[in-house]
Amino acid sequence: xxxxxxxxxxxxxxxxxxxLGGVDxxxxxxxxxxxxxxxxEAHLVSRLASFRSAFGDRAALVYAGKAFxxxxxVKHLVRAGWWIDVVSTGELExxxxxxxxxxxxxxxxxxxPRSEMAEAVSRGVGRIVVDHPGEIDVLDRLARTSxxxxxxxxxxxxxxxxETHEKVKTTGDRAQFxxxxxxxAAAAARADEAVGIELAGVHIHVGSQIRDPDTYRxxxxxVVDFVEPLRARFPERVDLDLGGGMPVPYLRDDxxxxxxxxxxxxxxxxxTARATDRLGDYRLLVEPGRSVVxxxxxxxxxxxxxxxxxxxxxxxxxxxxxxxxxxxxxxxQQYEVLAVARADGPSDTRFHVVGRHCExxxxxxxxxxxxxxxxxxxxxxxxxxxxxxxSMSSRYNGLRRPPVLYVREGGVREVVRRETFxxxxxxxxxxxxxx
Ligand SMILES: Cc1ncc(COP(=O)(O)O)c(C=O)c1O
Numbered sequence: 001x002x003x004x005x006x007x008x009x010x011x012x013x014x015x016x017x018x019x020l021g022g023v024d025x026x027x028x029x030x031x032x033x034x035x036x037x038x039x040x041e042a043h044l045v046s047r048l049a050s051f052r053s054a055f056g057d058r059a060a061l062v063y064a065g066k067a068f069x070x071x072x073x074v075k076h077l078v079r080a081g082w083w084i085d086v087v088s089t090g091e092l093e094x095x096x097x098x099x100x101x102x103x104x105x106x107x108x109x110x111x112x113p114r115s116e117m118a119e120a121v122s123r124g125v126g127r128i129v130v131d132h133p134g135e136i137d138v139l140d141r142l143a144r145t146s147x148x149x150x151x152x153x154x155x156x157x158x159x160x161x162x163e164t165h166e167k168v169k170t171t172g173d174r175a176q177f178x179x180x181x182x183x184x185a186a187a188a189a190r191a192d193e194a195v196g197i198e199l200a201g202v203h204i205h206v207g208s209q210i211r212d213p214d215t216y217r218x219x220x221x222x223v224v225d226f227v228e229p230l231r232a233r234f235p236e237r238v239d240l241d242l243g244g245g246m247p248v249p250y251l252r253d254d255x256x257x258x259x260x261x262x263x264x265x266x267x268x269x270x271x272t273a274r275a276t277d278r279l280g281d282y283r284l285l286v287e288p289g290r291s292v293v294x295x296x297x298x299x300x301x302x303x304x305x306x307x308x309x310x311x312x313x314x315x316x317x318x319x320x321x322x323x324x325x326x327x328x329x330x331x332x333q334q335y336e337v338l339a340v341a342r343a344d345g346p347s348d349t350r351f352h353v354v355g356r357h358c359e360x361x362x363x364x365x366x367x368x369x370x371x372x373x374x375x376x377x378x379x380x381x382x383x384x385x386x387x388x389x390x391s392m393s394s395r396y397n398g399l400r401r402p403p404v405l406y407v408r409e410g411g412v413r414e415v416v417r418r419e420t421f422x423x424x425x426x427x428x429x430x431x432x433x434x435x
Contacts (some may be wrong), residue, residue, distance in 0.1 A: 013343055065079050083104040087109050132179060199233055248290050250358065300379055400420065
C-alpha cells in the first residue's frame with residue numbers, strides 16, 4: 001500500500017469508480033474537462049495543521065508560494081496563521097490581494113529588481129531576505145526615502161552537502177544563492193551599521209527534496225555557528241529561518257520522511273547546536289512549499305491516443321503534459337499514472353505514457369501499470385501534482401492553463417478557472433488588426 005502515501009487522504013475506489021473528496025472523478029472530468037488539477041481541500045487543511053503540531057506555536061510557518069499560489073490557498077494559510085514567502089511583486093500581489101497581511105510576507109530573490117525592492121520596502125513586507133551585500137545599500141537608501149525600516153534576514157550559503165538533484169541544490173560553491181559565511185559576516189556588519197534597516201536574522205535553504213533529515217541538523221548547526229560570534233549585531237530575539245525542502249513521494253517506492261521527521265531534525269538540530277544557550281532568544285522560521293501542497297492534488301487527463309512503439313512497447317498519449325507540468329522535462333521526474341476509467345480491473349499492462357506536446361521529453365512515465373484495455377477516451381489520474389506544476393505551467397503549443405478544482409464532502413469549488421481563448425490572446429495587441 002505504498003501508493004497510498006502519494007494519494008490525497010480522501011482518494012477512494014468504490015464499485016469500479018474513483019472518488020476524491022467524495023466526488024466521482026470520471027463525472028468531474030466530464031463536467032469540467034481535462035486536463036484539470038483536483039485538490040482534496042480537507043487534505044490540504046490537515047497538512048497545514050500537521051506542520052503546526054510538529055513545529056509548535058512559537059515557530060513561524062512560512063509557505064513557499066512558488067510551489068503553488070492561488071487565492072483559495074492563501075485564505076487557508078491566513079486562517080491557519082501561516083506566513084508566505086514570495087519571490088516577486090507578482091507573487092506578493094496574489095498573496096496580499098487574497099488577504100495575507102503584509103507583516104506575514106517574506107521576500108526572497110537572488111536578482112530582485114530595484115523596482116520590486118522599492119515596492120517591498122514601501123509596502124512594508126515583513127522580512128526581506130538579502131541575497132548579496134549590494135542589496136543592503138539599496139534597501140538602506142530606499143528605506144530612508146520611504147520612511148519605513150525594513151527587517152532583513154541574511155541568506156547564508158554554508159556548504160551543508162545536501163544529497164539531492166543538482167538542479168534543486170541551493171548551497172555549495174556552484175549555487176548562485178546567498179553568501180558564504182565570510183561575506184555574510186561582512187554583510188551583517190554592514191547591515192548593522194545601516195540605520196535604515198533592521199538586521200532581524202539569518203536564512204538558509206539547502207535545497208529541495210532533501211531526503212536525509214540529518215541535512216537539517218547540519219543546516220541548524222551552520223546557522224547557530226554563524227550567528228553566535230555576531231550575536232550583538234542581531235536583535236534580542238533573532239530570526240533563524242531554516243528554509244524548506246522537505247521531500248514528497250512522486251512514485252510508489254519513493255522514500256520520503258514525513259513532517260514529524262523533518263520537524264524532529266530541525267528542532268533536534270537546534271537543540272544539538274545548543275541554540276538557546278549560545279544565542280539566547282530566537283524564533284524559528286521554516287519555509288516548506290512542496291511538502292505542504294504536492295500530495296493534496298492530482299491531475300486528471302484524458303487518453304487521446306494509443307499505439308505500439310517501434311520497440312514493441314504500448315504507448316498512450318494524454319491531452320496535457322509539458323504545459324501543465326514541466327517537471328518531467330526539467331528534472332526527469334516520473335509520475336504514477338492511475339486508471340480512473342476501468343478502475344475495477346487489474347492494472348497489469350505496462351505503458352509508456354506521454355503528453356501531447358511536440359517535445360520528446362514530454363514523458364509522464366516510461367513504465368506505468370494500467371488496465372490492458374486502456375483506450376482513447378479513458379480518464380487517468382496523475383497524483384502528487386500539487387507543487388511546481390501549475391506554478392510552472394505555460395501556454396506552450398497554444399494550450400490554455402487548466403482549472404484548479406477543490407473537492408470536499410461531495411462538493412466541487414472551481415478556485416481557478418480554465419483559461420479561455422481570449423486569455424490566450426489577451427496580450428497580443430495586433431491580433432485583431434486588419435491584414
Ligand atoms: C528560499 C526557498 N525557500 C523555500 C523553498 C521551498 O522549497 P520546497 O518547495 O522544496 O519546500 C524554496 C524552493 O525553491 C526556496 O528557494
